[in-house]
Amino acid sequence: MTSLNERIKPIVMPKWGLSMSEGKVTGWLKQPGATVNLGDELLEVETDKITNVVEAGETGVLRRVLGEPGTIYPVKALIAVLAEPDVPDADIDAFVAGYAVPEADGGEDGAEAGPRYEFAETAAGTIRYARRGEGGPTVVLVHGFGGDLDNWLFTIDALAEGATVYALDLPGHGQSTKTPADPSLPGLSKAVLAFMDAVGVGAAHVVGHSMGGAVAMRTALDAPERVASLSLICSAGLGREINQGYIDGFINATARRDLKPVLETLFADAGLVSRQMIDDLLKYKRLDGVDGALRAIASSMFEGGAQTAILGGAVGAANVPTLVVWGEQDRVIPAAHATAPGSTARVEVIPNAGHMVQMEAAGRVNALLKDHIGRKG
Amino acid sequence: MSRKISMKTAINEALDLEMRRDPTVILMGEDIVGGTGAPGEDDAWGGVLGVTKGLYAKHGNRLMDTPLSESAYIGAAIGAATCGLRPVAELMFMDFMGVCFDQIFNQAAKFRYMFGGKAETPVVIRGMVGAGFRAAAQHSQMLTPLFTHIPGLKVVCPSNAYDAKGLLIQSIRDNDPVIFCEHKNLYGHETEVPAESYAIPFGEANVLRDGGDVTIVSYGLTVHRAMDAAEALAKEKVEAEVIDLRTLSPIDWDTIVDSVERTGRLVVVDEAHPRCNLATDISAFVAQNAFGALKAGVQMVTPPHTPVPFSPSLEDLYIPGADAIAAAARRTLAGAPRSTIAA
Numbered sequence: 001m002t003s004l005n006e007r008i009k010p011i012v013m014p015k016w017g018l019s020m021s022e023g024k025v026t027g028w029l030k031q032p033g034a035t036v037n038l039g040d041e042l043l044e045v046e047t048d049k050i051t052n053v054v055e056a057g058e059t060g061v062l063r064r065v066l067g068e069p070g071t072i073y074p075v076k077a078l079i080a081v082l083a084e085p086d087v088p089d090a091d092i093d094a095f096v097a098g099y100a101v102p103e104a105d106g107g108e109d110g111a112e113a114g115p116r117y118e119f120a121e122t123a124a125g126t127i128r129y130a131r132r133g134e135g136g137p138t139v140v141l142v143h144g145f146g147g148d149l150d151n152w153l154f155t156i157d158a159l160a161e162g163a164t165v166y167a168l169d170l171p172g173h174g175q176s177t178k179t180p181a182d183p184s185l186p187g188l189s190k191a192v193l194a195f196m197d198a199v200g201v202g203a204a205h206v207v208g209h210s211m212g213g214a215v216a217m218r219t220a221l222d223a224p225e226r227v228a229s230l231s232l233i234c235s236a237g238l239g240r241e242i243n244q245g246y247i248d249g250f251i252n253a254t255a256r257r258d259l260k261p262v263l264e265t266l267f268a269d270a271g272l273v274s275r276q277m278i279d280d281l282l283k284y285k286r287l288d289g290v291d292g293a294l295r296a297i298a299s300s301m302f303e304g305g306a307q308t309a310i311l312g313g314a315v316g317a318a319n320v321p322t323l324v325v326w327g328e329q330d331r332v333i334p335a336a337h338a339t340a341p342g343s344t345a346r347v348e349v350i351p352n353a354g355h356m357v358q359m360e361a362a363g364r365v366n367a368l369l370k371d372h373i374g375r376k377g
Numbered sequence: 378m379s380r381k382i383s384m385k386t387a388i389n390e391a392l393d394l395e396m397r398r399d400p401t402v403i404l405m406g407e408d409i410v411g412g413t414g415a416p417g418e419d420d421a422w423g424g425v426l427g428v429t430k431g432l433y434a435k436h437g438n439r440l441m442d443t444p445l446s447e448s449a450y451i452g453a454a455i456g457a458a459t460c461g462l463r464p465v466a467e468l469m470f471m472d473f474m475g476v477c478f479d480q481i482f483n484q485a486a487k488f489r490y491m492f493g494g495k496a497e498t499p500v501v502i503r504g505m506v507g508a509g510f511r512a513a514a515q516h517s518q519m520l521t522p523l524f525t526h527i528p529g530l531k532v533v534c535p536s537n538a539y540d541a542k543g544l545l546i547q548s549i550r551d552n553d554p555v556i557f558c559e560h561k562n563l564y565g566h567e568t569e570v571p572a573e574s575y576a577i578p579f580g581e582a583n584v585l586r587d588g589g590d591v592t593i594v595s596y597g598l599t600v601h602r603a604m605d606a607a608e609a610l611a612k613e614k615v616e617a618e619v620i621d622l623r624t625l626s627p628i629d630w631d632t633i634v635d636s637v638e639r640t641g642r643l644v645v646v647d648e649a650h651p652r653c654n655l656a657t658d659i660s661a662f663v664a665q666n667a668f669g670a671l672k673a674g675v676q677m678v679t680p681p682h683t684p685v686p687f688s689p690s691l692e693d694l695y696i697p698g699a700d701a702i703a704a705a706a707r708r709t710l711a712g713a714p715r716s717t718i719a720a
Contacts, residue, residue, distance in 0.1 A: 175378060178573070255581045257632070275587060286543060286575040 007087050008095045009058040011080035013073045016047060017153045022074045023047045025067035034062045036082060039363060043067065043079070048276040052154060055363045061085050063092050077101050117149075117175070122198040124191035125177030129168040129199070133160030137228065137373055138201050141167040142192060144210025144236070145301070146250050146294060148174030148284070151209060154362035159369060166204070168195050170215070172297055178289030183296035185237075185309050189218035193226060205373045207231040209358060210333065211301060213238075217311040220320045229321040231369055234330050234355050236301065238312040238340035243332045244305035251294050256282065268329040268354040312340030319344065323372040325365055326350065327357035346372065379571045385428050385564040387538035388503075391545035392429065392465060394574045396436045399463060402549060404429065404440045405454050406467030406503075411442070425469055426505070426564060451477040451502065455485040455554070458500035463549055468504035470516045471558060474523070485554040486529030497552040501545070506534065507560040507598055507648060508696050514684035517692075519597070519648040522655060524556040525625045531579060532626040534558040536600035538568040540623055543577035550576060560598045580627035584636070588616030591706045592636040594659055595646035596622040598696070599678075603646050605699035610706055617706060625655060633659060634667050641672035642709040646697055651679040673712045676705035 013023050023045040030042050040056045060082035067079030078099045081092055120127045130149055139159055143151040149167035159165045171180035171191050180187060192215060196204060205228045208216030213235025220227035236242065249262035256278050263278060264270035284290060301308060315322060322345035326335040332355040338347045348368055353360040382390070396402045410433045411422025423430025433440045443450035447468065454466035468474060474481065481502065488496040508517040524532045531553055535541040541559070548555040585600070586607050593603045600621045607617040618636050622628060637643050643663055647656035656677040663675060678697045686692050 254578050256584060257635070275584075283539075283571070283575070286577060287571060288574040288576070 005095060007083055008092060009060055009082040010078050010095075010099065011042065011054070011056075011082060013067070013075050013077045013079055014045065014054055015075040016052065017049070017150055020047050020049070020075060022072050024072045025069050025079060026051065027069050028065060028067075029053070030062050032062055032065045036060055036062055039367070041363075049274055049280075050153070050272055050277065050359065051274075052359070052362060056082070058082055063087070063089075064096060066096065074101055119175075120195060120198040122191070122194040124171055124181055124187075124194040125179065127168050127171070127177070127191070127195045127198070128175040129166055129195065130156060131199070132156050132165045132167075133163050136163040138204040139163045139165045139373060140192065140196065140201065140204040140206050141165065142206060142208040142212030142215050143167075143170065143173065144208075144212045144234075145247065145297065146173070146281070147209070147212075150174075151356070151359070153359065155207075155358050155366060155369070158362070158366035159373070162370065163205075163373060166195075166199065166201065168192070170212070172290065172293030174284070178287060178293055180293055180296065183293065184300045185214055185218050186222070188215045188297070189222060192216075192219055193223055196226065202226065203228050205229045205231065207233065207369060208235060209233040210355065211236045211297075214301070214307075214309055214311065217315050218309070221311065221314055221318060224318065224320070227320060229323070229372060230315065231323045231325070231372055232341075233325045233358055233365065234327055234333055234335075235324065235337070236307055236333060237309050238324075239310065239334070239337035240306045241334055241337070242302050242305070242307050244302065246332050247298050247302050251291070251298060254282075254285070265331045266355045267360055268327060268352055269360065272356075272360065310340075312337075313342070316340075316342030316344055321372070321375075322346070323368060324348070325357060325368055327353035327355060327360060329353060330355045330357070378573075379569045381567045382538055382570050383565050383567050384535070384538040384541045384559070385426070387542040387570050388428055388545055388559065389430065389432065390570075390572075391542045391549075393432060393435060395463075395546055395549045396432070396439060398574065399549075401461060402439070402463045402465065403457070404432065404436075404465050404467070405443055405450050406441075407443055407445060407450075407469055409442060409467050410440050424467065426561065428559075428564070429467070447473055447477040448480060452480040452484070454500050454502070455480055455498060458485075458498045458554070459488060459496055463499045463501075465501040465503060465549060468502055470512075471504035471506045471520050471556075472516055472518050474504070474520060481524075481554070481556075482527045482530070486527050488529075489553065490529060498554050499549075499552045501548045501555045501557050503545075503557045503559060505561040506558040507562055508680070508685045508692055509562040509598070511687075511689060511692065512561075513687040517685035519558075519650075521558055521596075521625055522647075522649050522653055522658070524558075525628075525655065525658070526653075529553070530626060531555045531624065532558065533579070533624050534560070534597045535623060536560075536563065536597055536621050537566060539570050540577060540583070540621075542570055543575050544579075544623060546574055547576040547579060551579070558597070562598055566601075577623070579624045580629050581623065582629035582632040583621040583623055584618065584632065585621055586617065586619040588618040589640055590616045591642040591644060591709055592618045592620065592633070592640045593644045593646060593702060593706065594620045594622065594633055596625060596655065597648060599646045599648050599702075602697060602699045603702055606702035606706065609699060609703045615706065615710060622655070628659075630662060630666075634663065634670075637663055637667050638670040641670055642706070643671070644676045644678060644702060644705045644709060646678045646702055646705075648680065648696060651677065651682050654679060673709040676709050678702050678705045 169176035214237030253259035
C-alpha cells in the first residue's frame with residue numbers, strides 16, 4: 001500500500017457470519033458528497049439470512065458510491081470510497097480501478113475471515129463455539145432459548161476489535177450436544193463454566209441474551225470469580241412474565257407456515273424474518289434430541305407460563321458490574337423488567353427494536369457493550 | 378456438522394444411522410450386498426448403483442441379498458414387518474413393482490384396516506424411479522401415481538440429499554408401509570446435509586421460492602426444472618412460487634391451496650404419464666376447492682402418454698423441461714383457459 005492509499009478508505013461488502021458469501025445493496029442512506037462520521041448509517045444490505053444497516057467505521061467524505069441498489073456483490077467487494085475533500089479525484093479513480101476483491105478463503109489471514117466454528121469436548125458434552133479477536137478482555141456470548149451462536153452475527157466481530165470473544169451453543173442448541181446433562185438453569189450455567197474450563201478461560205465478561213441472560217446471572221452468582229461483568233440483553237431471570245405462546249409455538253412448530261408467525265414476534269420489524277432463517281431453524285428443530293431438549297429446558301425454566309428463576313435482586317446485591325439492554329418493543333419478555341437489577345446497573349431501552357435487539361439495533365447495542373466491557377475490563 | 382454430500386450418500390447414511398439406532402432395522406434386496414457366495418470382497422457392489430455400499434461391513438447379516446424373486450422377498454419383508462422388524466426392502470427399479478404388487482397393495486396396504494387396527498406394517502420399499510438414465514422403457518418410469526392411488530400406502534419422492542436423508546429416516550420410523558421413490562438422476566446431486574439424524578415429517582411440502590404471480594407445484598427431479606423456470610420467469614418480472622411436495626401420500630393440500638389463493642395461477646409439473654397422475658389429482662383438487670381463487674385455467678406439464686423412449690434425443694425431450702414449465706406459467710399469466718396437455 002502506498003501512503004496515498006492510506007487516505008482513501010474503502011467501504012466493502014461486510015461479512016456477517018461464516019456462511020455469508022455475498023450481499024445485496026438495497027439502498028443508500030448517505031448520498032455521494034455527504035460527510036460521514038463514525039457510526040453513521042451508510043447503506044442497507046440484504047443477505048439470504050437478514051437485512052441490516054452498514055455503519056461507517058471511518059470518517060470522511062463519501063467520494064464514490066459504487067454499490068448499485070438491487071445488485072448483489074461478493075463479500076469484500078468495493079461498494080464505496082471515503083476520503084477527505086483534498087484527496088484528488090484522480091487518486092480515488094486510480095484506487096477504484098486498482099481494487100481487487102480478496103480471495104474468499106485460504107489466501108487471507110485468520111483475522112479477516114468470518115467466525116470459524118470449532119468444537120470443544122467439555123464436562124457438559126460437545127460444545128460448538130466461535131472465537132474471534134486477540135488480546136484485551138475476554139468476552140463470552142450466551143444466546144437464548146432455541147437460539148445459537150449465530151444470534152451474535154452482528155455482535156461478535158464488533159466486540160472482537162478490542163477483545164477476545166467466544167460465542168457458544170448451549171447444550172440442546174445449535175450444533176452442541178443434543179442431550180443436555182442437566183436442562184435446568186444451574187445445569188446450563190455449569191455447561192458455560194465447563195466450556196470456559198475447556199477453552200482455558202478463567203474469568204470473562206459474560207453477555208447473555210434472553211434465557212442466556214439468566215444463565216449469565218446464575219453463573220455470576222455461583223462462580224463470582226469467573227464473571228468480570230454482566231451484560232443482559234432482553235434477559236430472562238428479571239421478572240415472572242414471559243410470552244408462553246412464543247415458547248410453546250417455537251417448540252411445537254414443525255412447518256414453515258407455523259414457525260414464521262412465531263419468529264415474527266422476535267422482531268419489531270417482522271420483515272426481518274427471512275426464508276433462510278425459518279429453514280435453518282426448522283432444520284435444527286428436526287435433529288434427533290432437539291425436541292426433547294427444548295421441552296426439558298422450557299419446563300424447567302418457564303413452568304406454567306411464568307419464569308421460575310428471578311435473579312435481578314441477587315445480582316444487584318452482589319454488586320456485579322451490570323449493563324441491561326432491552327428492545328422497547330420486546331414481545332417475548334417485557335422491557336419493564338429492565339430495572340430489576342436496581343440502581344447499580346446501567347439500563348438502556350432501545351426504541352424501534354424487539355427481542356432480538358442485538359440484531360435489530362446492532363450498532364447501538366455493540367457500542368453499549370464495548371463501553372461497558374471497556375470500562376470494566 | 379453439516380457438509381455437502383450426494384443424495385446417494387445421504388440415503389446410505391440414513392440407512393446406517395437407523396440400523397445403528399434400532400436393531401430391528403434390516404435390509405433386503407437383490408445385490409444390496411453384492412457378491413455374496415462368490416469369491417472376493419463381500420460388499421463389492423452395494424446395490425446396482427452402489428447406494429448400500431459399505432453397509433454390509435458395518436451391519437453384517439442384517440443385510441440380506443435375495444434371489445431374483447420380488448414376490449418372495451417383498452412378501453417376506455412385509456411379513457417380517459408385521460412380526461416386529463422394520464425391514465427396508467430394495468426393489469432396485471420401481472418398474473419391477475408389477476411382479477410383487479399383490480403383496481404391496483392388497484396385503485401390506487390393507488393389514489391395518491383388515492385387522493381392525495391391531496396390525497402394523499412398518500416396512501419401507503425403496504426403489505429407483507424416473508427417466509433420463511438411458512435405461513429404456515422398462516427401467517425409467519415414474520410410477521408414483523400408482524402407489525399414491527392406494528389408501529394405506531405412504532409415498533415419498535425427495536428432490537435433494539437433505540430431504541432424502543430426513544424423509545428416509547422418517548419412513549423407517551413410520552409404522553405404515555412406505556414406498557420410497559429415488560430418482561436415479563438425482564443420486565449425484567449434492568446439498569448441505571447434517572451428519573446427525575433428523576426426521577422430516579410427512580405431509581409437509583417445502584416452499585423453495587416465494588412468489589406472488591404463479592404457483593408451480595412439483596416433486597422429484599422436475600423440482601429442479603421448475604426452479605430453473607422460475608429463474609427465467611424472474612427475468613421477465615414474473616415471481617413464481619415453487620412448491621416441492623416431498624411426500625405424495627400424505628399430500629400437503631394446505632400449502633398448495635394457500636399459495637394458489639395468493640397467486641391465482643397454478644402450474645403442476647409431473648414426470649409421470651399424463652393420465653391420472655399427480656398433476657391431474659392436484660388440478661382437480663384445486664378446481665374443486667379453490668376455484669374462486671383461480672384467475673386462469675390450471676396448466677399441467679407432463680411427458681406425453683408414451684413409454685419412455687430409448688433414443689437419447691427423444692428421452693431428453695420426453696422429460697418436462699424448464700422451457701415447457703416457463704411457457705405453461707406464461708399461458709396462465711395470459712389467462713388462457715386452453716389446456717395444452719399432450720393426448
